[in-house]
Amino acid sequence: MKYIDEYRDKEIVKRIVANINKISKKDISLMEVCGGHTMAIHKFGIPSLLPENIKLLSGPGCPVCVSSRKFIDQAIAYSRLNDTIIATYGDLIRVPGSTSSLNKEKAKGADIRIVYSVLDAISMAQNNPEKKLIFLGIGFETTAPSSAVAIFNANKLNLKNFSLFSSHKVMPPAMKALINEGVKIDGYIAPGHVSTITGAGIYKDIAEKYKAACVIAGFEPVDLLQSIYMLVKQIETNDYKVEIEYKRVVKPEGNLKAQEMLEEIFYLRDDWWRGLGILSKSGLGIREKYARFDAEKVYDVEVEETREDKGCICGEILKGLKTPNDCKLFGKACTPGDPVGACMVSNEGSCYAYYRYKA
């Protein structure tokens, strides 16, 4: 398949691995902060190809994983409102809330529908004018622009029954917070899709002030290994900068139109991240101008008290301090079929990727 096979070529892979082996001397930890990277790294068996002195850590890159349990509890509360359709991306419905999950509410009769795009949720709202449609907006700079477009369109169409419950987040504050917390990260495999929107500028601080290598990577094995090579090179020569490996997609300035759209609809607010707590200006709230599409403003629901599971170490796993194998629930009380922590739900979650591909 064009644009895929050439990035999965065994010979090229061998050559890059040999090059990594040649220049890599220090014991280093590299972190990926994009769930797509986590999945690709494990699916292709990339850790089995690297020398032992290079450790790969999975960071807070899975949107489902970093969202708060309160977000799920509130979504569940919305799903119990009369005449309401909850539209959501698939992963979210299996994430455990404090006492229930969207999946369980669905089995009990709540109208919860999986969509592949927020624009499907817009048509769903148009086709069901007698119902309230609440879309669960989740994800980083990758999915936030389409949520922004949905609100923009809903405004143009003057839709009365569409609203969005935002858990959208932005990535750089989390990347900085991890280093501030003392997690040993020598370099970031920076997220390809996020950077497509934001451009490379958002990581400048991380490379220059925080002295962490930064390479924006694509999602194929050759992309990932080439990025690892570039990171190792930066680290071995103490030359920290932001480089783009994924040049065929990412432009240094990003997607300006998408950035404008984000700016129009959202503002930066403090937000809670699993494992990291509240990070300043790390979440996307809906601007006052569009408040009539903000589920939090439109619907007043009583949300149950948040109960976190004892023993789940998702937080530390998301910080790269522990791996899923360190968790006593992993593979026993917590499996993809019956997940305790969010990291076991999403196929971008570290625990899920470990469970499926690496146990």
Next chain:
Amino acid sequence: MKTKNNDTILLGHGSGGKLSHELIDKVFVKQFNNSILSVQTDSAILTVGQSELAFTTDSFVVDPIFFPGGNIGKLAVCGTVNDLAVSGASPLFISSAFIIEEGFSMDALVEISETMAVEAKKAGIEIVTGDTKVVNRGKCDKVFINTSGIGLLNKKHLDISTGENISIGDKIIVNGSIGDHGMAILSARNELNLKANIESDCACLNHLIKDALEVSDEIKFMRDATRGGIATVLSELVKGKNYGLEIFEELVFVNENVRGICEMLGFDPFYVANEGKIIMVVGKNDADKVLAQMKKNQFGKDAAIIGEIIDKHHGKGWINTEIGGKRIIDMLSGEQLPRIC
């Protein structure tokens, strides 16, 4: 049985993956408890007089009921025929029971029945009994079909369904491309507005299997890789056993358009449903002979040896990835796609 508070049936319980297995173990096997059921093979193996019979049943709720490469009727015949055939039995007779929604099109019902008749004839079996129920509009979705079947089992094939003769060095064969059925159904559902031109691989495989059994007595295990894909079959094959298996990803054939959709939507073809694919474990000396025989059949023309049983990683399946890395194979958990068959 005691259940957790407010436990309810989730779609994942019908997915054929981990949740289904848990449900079967904790509810059905526990309640119906008997020595034939507890083996949990594709077909129950029954001794009646001097003969060994294979007996199986399956219900079909696919959505949409018509899809590229088949319809719910074709699935209902092929599914049951294949469950019998992979047990090593020659399918003879099947039943068909219809649950039909009030208001369902008569033309559609005729078309489905015609397809069933054609498939039955091709497979060399007869549909000899049936049942019809009609329920109020909205109480089922268009039409659901249950088929049961019986087949005659040659005594020398008695161990195929359990795979108890599998040994180190045996080769693993799959009879062609994987993931076609799942992705055909997904693209036939108009939710995604995909025009993918993928046909389901739905087919009766009893002739293919019979031909293979005729050339070799070293076929040690067969299973059709339906829901949960080949990954689920491979993972079950080694679970709890004192051997492991390894698969070479580059030897597993995936059609380009199936691969395309999988890449786009994040599905792993190893976990996507098939309706005309079997995993076969064959003694290493006979593998090439069996493969050559299978390739003569239209449903085996792309058959390939994709891996082998190994004396490492006991209880686990490993994939050597296309780039030379290694990863584990696990059973499908939770729902991947509901109502795929």
